[in-house]
Amino acid sequence: MTPVRLALVPGEPAGVGPELCVRLAQQPRDYALTAFADARTLRAAAQAVSLPLRLLGPDDAATRPGELALVDIPNAALPEFGQPDPRNAAAVIDALREAAQGCLDGRFDGVVTGPVHKAVINEGGIAYTGTTELLAEQAGRDxxxxxxxxxxxxxxxxxxxxxxxxxxxxxxxxxxxxxxxxxxxxxxxxxxxxxxxxxxxxxxxxxxxxxxxxxxxxxxxxxxxxxxxxxxxxxxxxxxxxxxxxxxxxxxxxxxxxxxxxxxxxxxxxxxxxxxxxxxxLPYPRVAVDHGTALELAGRGTADPSSLFAAADTCARIAQLRNPTRQPPA
Missing domain, CATH: 3.40.718.10 (Isopropylmalate Dehydrogenase)
Incomplete structure (x- = not known):
């Protein structure tokens, strides 16, 4: 059977989201992960936390520890840990929209999202109240x-x-x-x-x-x-x-x-x-972490990945329930 395919969006590039995604990539799993993110940011996060990261093509099924398939969405500016830049707001929103559209198009079975910084997105000139509202509007659903x-x-x-x-x-x-x-x-x-x-x-x-x-x-x-x-x-x-x-x-x-x-x-x-x-x-499962960007922890390797691990596991299980032809997560 084809494994469950999850889209993964790190969120604010200067926060802990990218390094948590790198930590998630290390976990044994029976679902495939495709990150919608900036390749440079993910590599910098992997280096900061001293973990291996192999980025594959967007159509590859990344199921082995240390691997992430990647849809590269470049940031306007290379982020510094703990220093969010409003110039990167458009890339954050584009990543969310493209990942969700991939689910709407049937290319992915669900989306897992990291923490975003609402104030910085608005400072970047994008009216944003929350990812829940953004995805609801995109899908046309209550x-x-x-x-x-x-x-x-x-x-x-x-x-x-x-x-x-x-x-x-x-x-x-x-x-x-x-x-x-x-x-x-x-x-x-x-x-x-x-x-x-x-x-x-x-x-x-x-x-x-x-x-x-x-x-x-x-x-x-x-x-x-x-x-x-x-x-x-x-x-x-x-x-x-x-x-x-x-x-x-x-x-x-x-x-x-x-x-x-x-x-x-x-x-x-x-x-x-x-x-x-x-x-x-939504017509697809979306599961997010229940914490913020933790800017003060970014790049230190001390942020707790438990919520992201739970979000990915929950999303994979819901995706398999919705589509039993997919390979169930372990």
Whole structure:
């Protein structure tokens, strides 16, 4: 069988992304990796961390330790470790777009992405709010951001919004879209036939029967009742301060949080190193690291590669579930 083929995008070239990709390339694997990156940057990263790196052609199946196939996307300026350059913003975005287009065209089975520097991309003259949004627009799909580790999966109704705007964004259509995309992804990408999804309330104590807010009564509860009638197994709305107790989590396949900092601090506390960021709803699996560019660590060889390893492993497994003709990862 043909092995799973993953596109790999390091992200910010002055951060830890390139060296983490070099570390990933050293791992034994049953999937092929093709980097969308600048060859000079990858070689410099390999030299900095004293690891071998053999760059192959873009159509080669790089499955052996130390190998990466490469689609060369040159940076405008050779990056210095820890010193992001806005002139390289276009190359960062081009790498993301080309890798995703390769998935849309069927040349790759999924994409794994490293950390980007949003401020530097915007300084480079490119309006950018996040890779999740970029890939959703490119594919023309509604998507949901989910972060996951070995303890819990958390999907978000709203992502990068100021807190004062969150309540207005919690509408029945937005919540229904999140729940349906999450439910479908749990079945298709995680192989869970009958997913159980916990839904957090927006307000403290899930509104305390209207004494601490009315969103649960007016928006959340009626929608959950309707979706339950349609066959979805939904629990809630639950108070966020107790929903993550281990005894409760064991009964849930995922938790849907209303806003970014309602669910993600718990996930990161429970296992930050192995956490990954998934974009649910795309026609291909996209899995990213759950950490930033760590500019202060770039080039030192001390950055923890665990999240990138987990992202690649998760992406390969989802890709194989979506396309059983591919060779399964070990």
């Amino acid at each position: 998507v949901v951001m989910m972060l996951a580790n070995d303890v819990v999966r958390v999907a978000l109704v709203t992502t990068h919004l100021p807190l004062r705007e969150v309540a207005d964004a919690i509408t029945a259509p937005a919540l229904e879209r999140t729940l349906r995309i999450t439910h479908d992804a749990l079945r298709r990408d995680f192989g869970i036939a009958e997913p159980v999804i916990a839904v957090l309330g927006l307000n403290p104590h899930a509104g305390e029967a209207g004494h601490l807010g009315h969103e649960e009564i007016e928006v959340v509860e009626p929608l959950l009742a309707r979706l339950r009638d349609g066959g979805m197994h939904l629990v809630g709305p639950l108070p966020a301060d107790t929903a993550f107790l281990p005894a409760k989590l064991r009964g849930f396949d995922a938790v849907v949080a209303m806003y970014h900092d309602q669910g993600l601090p718990v996930l990161k506390f429970s296992g930050f190193e192995r956490a990954v960021n998934l974009t649910l709803g």
